[in-house]
Amino acid sequence: MTSRPTPRRAVLTAALAVAAAASPFASATPAFAGASGSGPGPAEGAVDHRAWATFPQWSAGRGAGTRVIGGTRPGLVIGDPIGTHEYRDPHTGTTAAWEYATWLSPVRTLPAPATEVVVSFNARTPAGTWLQTELRGTYTDRTRTPWYVMGRWTSGDAAGDIRRTSVDGQGDGKSSVSTDTLAVDNPASGLRLASYELRLTLYRRPGTRLTPTVWRLGAMASDIPDRFTVPASRPGEGAGHRLRVPRYSQEIHKGQYPEYDNGGEAWCSPTSSQMVIEYWGHRPSREDLAWVDPAYADPQVCHAARHTYDNQYKGCGNWPFNAAYAATYPDLQAVVTRLRSLNDAERLVRAGIPLITSQSFLASELEGAGYGTAGHLMCVVGFTESGDVVANDPASPSNAAVERVYRRRQFENIWLRTKRHNAQGEVRNGSGGICYLYFPLRPTTRQARALASVGVR
Template identity: 70%
Template sequence: MTRSAPRRTVLAAALAAAAGVAAPTAQADEPRGASAGGAAPATDPTAPDAAHRTKSLVDHHAWTTAADWDQGTARGTRTAHGPRPGVVIARPVGTADYRDPHTGRTAAWEYATWTSPVHPLAVPATEAVASWNAHTPPGTWITVELRGRYSDGTGTPWYVMGRWTAGDGDADIRRTSVDGQKDGKSSISTDTFALDDPAGGLRLTSYQLRLTLHRRPGTSLTPTVWRLGAMASDLPDRFEVPASKPVRVGRELVVPRYSQEIHKGQYPEYDNGGEAWCSPTSSQMIIEYWGRKPTQQQLSWVDPDYADPQVCHAARYAFDYQYEGCGNWPFNAAYAATYRDLQATVARLSSLNDAERLIHTGIPLITSQSFLKTELDGAGYGTAGHLMTVIGFTQDGDVIANDPASPDDKAVRRVYRRRQFENIWLRTKRHDANGQVKSGSGGVCYLYFPVKSAPSQHRVLRELGIL
């Protein structure tokens, strides 16, 4: 039984780097976030293992600092300094009409742009996913675009990776991906840039990102963008991935437990109700782990008879009106980053050892996987695409997950066999129940963490390439 809307069909990646053993060093700093269980072994979870001493097949990059923003090309934008630097509108460079395809309304919007420097890829890529963290007051929104250079010397067009606003009222556009974008060599599938024929040898060798900040004409409103980046990768097709050896295990983080299933039939305008809400339900669990949640006023629109109204809220505000679902990866990350001092990004990891290092410093993660019912013991379902949270590891190294595809909140905590979980998460080729070849996520995950992280957390995120 599929418990979430299927993801894109154009994922042609898989995973390489096998995991190794963490080098022994000093005890890690105490992380933020509540935790329980397991005394720490005498190894440092922040020490890079063998997988990270070899060449990575994933390139993570982001612009976040004042110096980063100052390196870009500003047309009507400026760098806003402070504890969390960002890009804002200084003086609009023009006004343009936008017809919202989901409301049918046409309106004029002032705009200004910021264009990143060219980022050369250490990993010439077959895929790329952009993500961003922003504040968009009512009456403002942003467009994120990507333009790349191919290994044959030609370039891509500017591809729209998302038109996004935090809001959902009459003053706002509707959050949307853009279908039908292609140039004969690559195309955009919802939120993912992908080469059409990776086997042909063509690769993306560099990219730029462009922000367009929009606001109602004649106002002083402005979006603020704090983080902008992309994850690019070139991963070989795999039905199976190498098994990792448990290294840093025996820790479980105390994460709220929410079931998507109790919301079945609620607000069907958002992807037919809760049964397809695995992504926002997982996001809300991790947001609340970090001590953030929507206010009662923000939840006032939810039927008071519904349990866990914050899950309904997350589904509404992660919803992609073009994809007609709540599973747009960057939209979930952007929703998480609307909460105070949270950063969020879409990433790709290479083994469960990466996840162990994050968990041991107090950072849970949200993983994307697809599998048959027979491929994950204890799940009780199969799915073409599903998100769940990894919150810990048993002493034997098995995965402790908060799985939102559970009948109620009490049943959300699950323990899944390590080898099964690692394979269904990291592979990018699989067979469905009819024997047809389908795609897998190749280790995609969401990472949400505070702007001011503990030293051990910052070190692990840096070593994984996230910071």
């Protein structure tokens, strides 16, 4: 079995393949501090995760027509719109007018300059509303990027709503956006992003009191060394611990709903998301699932695919869209970030937080998988006593077969590396430790410490 290739992950140019061994950023100051204040070694690279989620944090931004709300889950809503914008939906051909309001984050100066940035957000958009996230960066040569659209998003797809979408074709000759990732085109040149700011635009139908509500907005900026092999970690505190996460197979959905990429190998991301969402005690209601063919098993997986589908990418693997879907459930937060090693994953699992990892590999590189993939998501749910990885791998023929044990060294390398060879011997990119983290609005003390140790607060 081979997961559907993800060409959007080729965010680095061919120049990097030539310069794979050259890492001018290997001596960058670490930006990824652990709970004890220690950061990664130079070879591990820098990861910085910054979020705006509290009342003071939202209030520190500059709103134009937006209003900050307090309460148990502070956020941002439309107050008094500042204008009307006509948007032609490229996926429906419909042009409609929308009232809008904006919010601009404070500038985030990075502790270590970055080659990539991924924006994620937690929000709810009632029918008749939507939101757009944008990012503008400043390079280390002091020039600026344009405002890049990082996503146009809506919770649902009701009649008259826009269609959830990424935006292709964005670049300035120095950096470009590939679906959900902003990347410097040629990191071997030494150019980096020194800082960034985020802009939210909230939209609604004119003349209504509807509003999106955004609870969390953040970005993960990183500079990971190019490498085919990563340092091995030793089993830590998570060894011998596993979580009881529901098990769902993507393969039993093969051929279902071609309009959402046809199930099967294309649904690894929403299937993994649904497993973790249900681990936290949430699932769609009977009314939510009424549209699903009653002959299909696990209709909630179909629901997750529909509500993570990116109409431009034409698939369900948009990282921030999966996180946003998870966070539509009550009291659940979600982020996209990078981790440094399986020791980070062990701390999270030990605290009761499963994670969803992204990796690419040949069948020979992960014993027991039985397939190779150009891009695949699975859930890390535990570790054996010897430190091997217990994964809920949705690329399994049945739900009963989903739980797998993968050798620690193999799993860590295919997940954390940034370079790999495909079956034809060509150099391709790896995810560099990308993962989704879904966790409660009010994590326990141990969970909060584990999250903080990987830079998520």
